[in-house]
Amino acid sequence: MSPPLIGVEGEGRGNVSIVTASASMGCVSQNGSELKERNYLGLSACSSGDSSSVSSVSEDNKSNLNLKATELRLGLPGSQSPERVPEHSQLSSGKFEEKPLFPLLPSNDGINASSQKTVVSGNKRGFSDTMGGFSEMKGSAYNEGKWMFHIAGSESETPQSVVQGKFPGNAGINAGLMSRPSGSQPNIMKEVPSKPSQERSRASNGNSHNEIKASNNSSSAPPAAKAQVVGWPPIRSFRKNTLATTSKNNDEVDGKPGPGTLFVKVSMDGAPYLRKIDLRMYSVYQELSSALEKMFSCFTIGQCGSHGAPGKETLSESKLRDILHGSEYVLTYEDKDGDWMLVGDVPWEMFIESCKRLKIMKSSDAIGLDDECLELVWRDWLRILTFQNQSNYSVSL
Amino acid sequence: MNYFPEEVLEHVFDFLKSHRDRNAVSLVCKSWYRVERFSRERVFIGNCYAINPDRLIERFPRLRSLTLKGKPHFADFNLVPHDWGGFVYPWIDAMAKRGVNLEELRLKRMVVSDEGLELLSRSFVNFKSLILVSCEGFTTDGLAAIASNCRFLRELDLQENEVEDHRGQWLSCFPDSCTSLVSLNFACLKGEVNLAALERLMARSCNLRSLKLNHAVPLDTLQKILAQAPQLVDLGTGSFVSDPDSETFRRLRTAIQKCASIKSLSGFLEVAPCCLPAIYPICLNLTTLNLSYAQGIHGSELIKLIRHCGKLQRLWILDCIGDKGLGVVASTCKELQELRVFPSDLHGDGHAAVTEEGLVAISAGCPKLHSLLYFCQQMTNAALITVAKNCPNFTRFRLCIINPTIPDPVTMQPLDEGFGAIVQSCKGLRRLSLSGLLTDQVFLYIGMYAEQLEMLSVAFAGDSDKGMLCVLNGCKKLKKLEIMDSPFGNLALLTDVGKYETMRSLWMSSCEVTLGGCKTLAKKMPRLNVEIINEGDQMEATPDDDRQKVEKMYLYRSLVGARRDAPDFVWTL
Numbered sequence: 001m002s003p004p005l006i007g008v009e010g011e012g013r014g015n016v017s018i019v020t021a022s023a024s025m026g027c028v029s030q031n032g033s034e035l036k037e038r039n040y041l042g043l044s045a046c047s048s049g050d051s052s053s054v055s056s057v058s059e060d061n062k063s064n065l066n067l068k069a070t071e072l073r074l075g076l077p078g079s080q081s082p083e084r085v086p087e088h089s090q091l092s093s094g095k096f097e098e099k100p101l102f103p104l105l106p107s108n109d110g111i112n113a114s115s116q117k118t119v120v121s122g123n124k125r126g127f128s129d130t131m132g133g134f135s136e137m138k139g140s141a142y143n144e145g146k147w148m149f150h151i152a153g154s155e156s157e158t159p160q161s162v163v164q165g166k167f168p169g170n171a172g173i174n175a176g177l178m179s180r181p182s183g184s185q186p187n188i189m190k191e192v193p194s195k196p197s198q199e200r201s202r203a204s205n206g207n208s209h210n211e212i213k214a215s216n217n218s219s220s221a222p223p224a225a226k227a228q229v230v231g232w233p234p235i236r237s238f239r240k241n242t243l244a245t246t247s248k249n250n251d252e253v254d255g256k257p258g259p260g261t262l263f264v265k266v267s268m269d270g271a272p273y274l275r276k277i278d279l280r281m282y283s284v285y286q287e288l289s290s291a292l293e294k295m296f297s298c299f300t301i302g303q304c305g306s307h308g309a310p311g312k313e314t315l316s317e318s319k320l321r322d323i324l325h326g327s328e329y330v331l332t333y334e335d336k337d338g339d340w341m342l343v344g345d346v347p348w349e350m351f352i353e354s355c356k357r358l359k360i361m362k363s364s365d366a367i368g369l370d371d372e373c374l375e376l377v378w379r380d381w382l383r384i385l386t387f388q389n390q391s392n393y394s395v396s397l
Numbered sequence: 398m399n400y401f402p403e404e405v406l407e408h409v410f411d412f413l414k415s416h417r418d419r420n421a422v423s424l425v426c427k428s429w430y431r432v433e434r435f436s437r438e439r440v441f442i443g444n445c446y447a448i449n450p451d452r453l454i455e456r457f458p459r460l461r462s463l464t465l466k467g468k469p470h471f472a473d474f475n476l477v478p479h480d481w482g483g484f485v486y487p488w489i490d491a492m493a494k495r496g497v498n499l500e501e502l503r504l505k506r507m508v509v510s511d512e513g514l515e516l517l518s519r520s521f522v523n524f525k526s527l528i529l530v531s532c533e534g535f536t537t538d539g540l541a542a543i544a545s546n547c548r549f550l551r552e553l554d555l556q557e558n559e560v561e562d563h564r565g566q567w568l569s570c571f572p573d574s575c576t577s578l579v580s581l582n583f584a585c586l587k588g589e590v591n592l593a594a595l596e597r598l599m600a601r602s603c604n605l606r607s608l609k610l611n612h613a614v615p616l617d618t619l620q621k622i623l624a625q626a627p628q629l630v631d632l633g634t635g636s637f638v639s640d641p642d643s644e645t646f647r648r649l650r651t652a653i654q655k656c657a658s659i660k661s662l663s664g665f666l667e668v669a670p671c672c673l674p675a676i677y678p679i680c681l682n683l684t685t686l687n688l689s690y691a692q693g694i695h696g697s698e699l700i701k702l703i704r705h706c707g708k709l710q711r712l713w714i715l716d717c718i719g720d721k722g723l724g725v726v727a728s729t730c731k732e733l734q735e736l737r738v739f740p741s742d743l744h745g746d747g748h749a750a751v752t753e754e755g756l757v758a759i760s761a762g763c764p765k766l767h768s769l770l771y772f773c774q775q776m777t778n779a780a781l782i783t784v785a786k787n788c789p790n791f792t793r794f795r796l797c798i799i800n801p802t803i804p805d806p807v808t809m810q811p812l813d814e815g816f817g818a819i820v821q822s823c824k825g826l827r828r829l830s831l832s833g834l835l836t837d838q839v840f841l842y843i844g845m846y847a848e849q850l851e852m853l854s855v856a857f858a859g860d861s862d863k864g865m866l867c868v869l870n871g872c873k874k875l876k877k878l879e880i881m882d883s884p885f886g887n888l889a890l891l892t893d894v895g896k897y898e899t900m901r902s903l904w905m906s907s908c909e910v911t912l913g914g915c916k917t918l919a920k921k922m923p924r925l926n927v928e929i930i931n932e933g934d935q936m937e938a939t940p941d942d943d944r945q946k947v948e949k950m951y952l953y954r955s956l957v958g959a960r961r962d963a964p965d966f967v968w969t970l
Contacts, residue, residue, distance in 0.1 A: 231475065232856060232881075234797055236531065237474070238559065238585070242666075282695075283697050287697065
């Protein structure tokens with residue numbers, strides 16, 4: 001059980017489960033000896049030839065090799081597909097050789113106790129496996145100790161415990177075999193190591209599918225390994241090429257009013273970073289407001305749309321202020337002249353013509369919008385205070 | 398019926414249009430076979446290597462219209478190397494030599510050369526109609542030959558072909574006397590066209606019913622064409638970008654309003670959303686709308702447009718319409734029969750996509766829906782079960798979850814039950830494409846219930862040979878089976894070898910089938926062509942190692958044995 005232990009040492013997550021796992025894995029008798037031998041930190045001593053191909057990966061890989069030693073390998077049906085290896089990334093090939101290290105399913109040779117499935121088991125080229133791009137993820141897949149593997153529920157002797165692995169960022173081994181949901185959901189398809197993996201239980205009884213965890217994070221995860229699999233998704237190459245060309249053209253229009261997009265920066269007081277939105281995605285203020293609300297989660301223009309006459313999109317400033325009394329923030333924009341204006345005064349089309357950037361201000365600041373001098377005075381005052389401090393300081397020096 | 402005069406039979410057979418019906422009657426007896434073969438004018442050949450041109454002409458001497466399909470379907474997704482085959486030249490050559498009075502040629506996934514087009518244009522005096530779908534290998538020079546020489550050309554329809562554009566003057570090659578054009582579609586051409594020549598051609602083609610322009614045709618030209626062709630039924634715009642305040646745009650609006658016959662609208666290869674309102678007046682009459690190439694239109698604008706299209710029967714759209722937009726489709730387009738939702742973002746970033754919600758909404762609102770192609774981010778069993786209940790009339794159901802092995806995100810189950818519900822409920826299902834996490838169970842369902850299934854596409858699915866066996870045993874009408882990246886091996890392949898002669902073809906790539914298994918099959922079934930595509934010389938080194946897995950195998954029944962035009966990397970066993 002090297003991996004879990006590495007995980008323990010690395011991040012301390014899933015400690016209990018790991019311990020449980022190892023305890024219950026007592027049946028892995030022959031592993032016991034190797035387990036004692038394991039020396040995670042010293043895994044550099046790994047002598048297996050496999051390690052060379054994965055030397056680029058951190059010691060976790062070496063832990064994988066330990067797995068090999070612990071014979072947790074379960075005969076992966078058809079796992080020998082060397083001809084697939086050249087198609088994949090460097091790591092893939094390395095991983096491929098290691099494949100036997102990864103227990104997947106109850107093996108044919110009866111080492112059922114360790115039906116742990118590191119997700120990357122597979123007798124055939126799994127989807128993630130075919131993604132050449134996960135060479136980038138190679139580190140992530142086997143790094144940092146934590147990873148997931150699943151103990152097949154179909155095996156009555158084996159516990160249902162799951163050891164959870166954590167990966168840097170969103171890397172994750174195929175979580176398809178997770179029986180227990182965990183906080184850090186690895187993404188299945190994107191960062192799966194090259195194991196010709198089937199992201200799911202390959203148990204012939206197929207029961208373990210019940211425990212399969214989806215990589216439902218895929219949408220939220222940064223698409224690290226976005227290499228396209230040949231043949232997937234099944235979109236005609238003509239269509240792919242045409243759309244690719246058109247979207248490239250659209251992307252070039254940035255911040256300029258054009259048929260395609262109109263991206264402007266959106267900043268918010270107190271937020272550590274800015275966002276960018278495409279104003280052409282919306283056609284009314286309400287849509288913009290709800291989008292920003294979702295983005296920043298604390299801004300609201302509220303029901304301004306319902307206050308206007310049907311069909312009218314203009315909001316009077318006073319109405320906006322009324323609405324905003326309950327709200328902490330105000331949406332403002334910098335127009336072509338460099339002035340900061342309150343959003344909502346002018347018709348939508350006019351607004352997107354002149355808007356250069358957006359800012360979500362605290363309403364307390366916004367009240368002072370009309371009175372720029374006040375703000376300037378306030379700023380000056382701050383500067384003066386700072387200067388005084390500095391001068392005091394220099395005096396003391 | 399020995400005494401039944403053949404003239405009467407012939408007259409009766411005239412009413413048989415479908416080639417299936419004609420195939421059936423020709424099996425009744427020898428005299429029916431003879432009468433039928435002399436009266437058949439339209440021939441469909443689903444696999445150009447199943448038969449050769451000579452035998453075709455021998456059997457059907459009165460041939461006037463030929464439809465040929467070449468490469469396997471997965472060639473669309475780059476799984477078939479470029480020069481695999483599917484050449485049409487031998488067919489054109491044979492027909493020319495034997496004096497066939499060819500009037501119509503329809504090709505799909507074939508390699509067409511300029512020489513072939515030239516020969517075609519010169520050899521058949523009455524040639525009227527050329528339809529090329531997903532073909533390649535020719536340039537605009539070949540089109541120039543067609544334009545110049547086919548005096549009675551009615552239809553030139555180029556759909557999604559890879560054409561090398563020499564930016565020549567092929568449009569100008571239509572002689573001034575050519576007034577017969579009924580349908581012209583050059584939307585797939587990438588290059589510039591001579592706009593003046595186009596306008597002149599349109600002006601003299603008073604029979605024009607269908608016109609699809611490429612992106613190089615600006616709105617201004619479109620406006621001029623429409624002004625002279627208000628009788629159009631099917632329009633594909635080129636570029637649809639203009640300043641809404643301009644005179645050009647105003648003229649376009651006027652012209653469009655006069656086009657009361659337009660039932661089908663497509664194109665928008667380049668579009669400014671602010672120009673879309675120009676087409677609102679004709680949306681009421683639309684039965685077909687294809688916006689699947691119209692990038693840059695936001696969901697809200699699509700929704701505004703859809704609200705006008707109450708009579709829509711066929712809709713092809715990008716997934717930026719969103720689930721909400723599909724809800725609007727469901728409430729507006731009650732006559733909808735076919736829906737295709739394509740992914741706008743091919744890199745799967747996840748935003749602006751559709752989910753199972755959109756599909757459920759559609760199924761609830763559009764009971765006539767029978768054909769679906771749906772790319773989505775996720776799908777649930779519950780949704781599929783609901784869809785199956787709402788729409789039992791599906792004949793084509795193709796679901797593509799972008800991430801192909803994810804389970805139901807709600808229950809974490811595979812999608813077996815969902816697809817099982819679909820095949821159980823849709824008794825007329827003829828075509829099915831699977832995706833998502835799937836075990837052998839789904840194949841069990843398919844084998845049990847999908848009695849009318851003719852084509853099945855499988856990727857990353859199944860656990861064992863049992864899956865494939867269920868399908869081969871259960872689907873009696875199966876014609877085409879294509880499988881990628883699934884764990885089916887020799888056992889599945891070899892258990893029922895006779896089955897493949899009842900099918901058109903079988904494709905298996907990245908499965909567990911070995912060279913030895915394929916060799917065994919080829920030996921047992923001499924009337925099958927078992928082709929191995931050996932890219933990258935993977936098996937060159939050890940051609941006798943029967944245990945090595947075969948990366949790509951394509952087998953098909955054939956009456957003429959191994960093809961002689963196979964490239965080096967294709968081994969026919």
